[in-house]
Structures are given as structure tokens and as C-alpha cells.
Amino acid sequence: MRLEMQTSENKIPARIHAILAREADKAVVFRRGPSSKTAILEWDLKADKFKLGQWFYGSLYPYRCDISPDGRYLAD
Numbered sequence: 001m002r003l004e005m006q007t008s009e010n011k012i013p014a015r016i017h018a019i020l021a022r023e024a025d026k027a028v029v030f031r032r033g034p035s036s037k038t039a040i041l042e043w044d045l046k047a048d049k050f051k052l053g054q055w056f057y058g059s060l061y062p063y064r065c066d067i068s069p070d071g072r073y074l075a076d
Contacts, residue, residue, distance in 0.1 A: 017062035018043065026071030028053075030062040040074070 014033040021027060025046040031039040038060045040053040066075045 019062070019065060019067045020045075021067050021069060021071030023069040024071040026067075028065075028067050028071075028074055030060065030065075032060070032062075042071075 012034050014031055017030045017032075018027050025044065027043040027045060029041040029043050029050070031041065036057065038056040040056060042051040042053055043049075044051070060076065064076065067073070068075075
């Protein structure tokens with residue numbers, strides 16, 4: 001059995017998903033990886049600024065999530 005050292009060459013890159021609000025200039029961004037941690041960020045599209053919401057430890061499926069039309073609420 002051969003063990004490999006993790007280097008920057010063989011690391012799995014972070015996965016990024018975004019959901020846009022229909023009636024507001026806001027979006028929610030999910031940044032997962034390279035471990036099981038997911039950062040949830042608010043993206044202000046008008047000002048093009050990001051605000052860190054929280055780090056989530058566990059299973060979170062961005063394709064099963066939704067954001068309210070005004071961008072205030074996230075449903076998982």
C-alpha cells in the first residue's frame with residue numbers, strides 16, 4: 001500500500017455554487033472544501049461585495065437549497 005503526501009498538485013479544489021434572488025440584487029454563495037466544511041456567503045450584486053455568513057460542518061446540498069425572492073431567507 002502506497003501513501004501519497006498531499007501537495008498543492010493533488011488537492012481537490014473548492015466547489016462553488018450560487019443561488020440568485022429573483023427580486024433583489026443579492027445571492028447566496030456556497031463554498032465547500034477541500035474538507036467537509038462549507039462557507040455560506042451573502043453576495044451583494046449591486047456593490048459586488050461578499051459578506052461571510054457562517055461556516056457549516058455537515059452535509060449541505062446547494063442544489064436542494066433555495067433563497068427567498070427578496071434574498072433575506074435561505075431554505076435547505
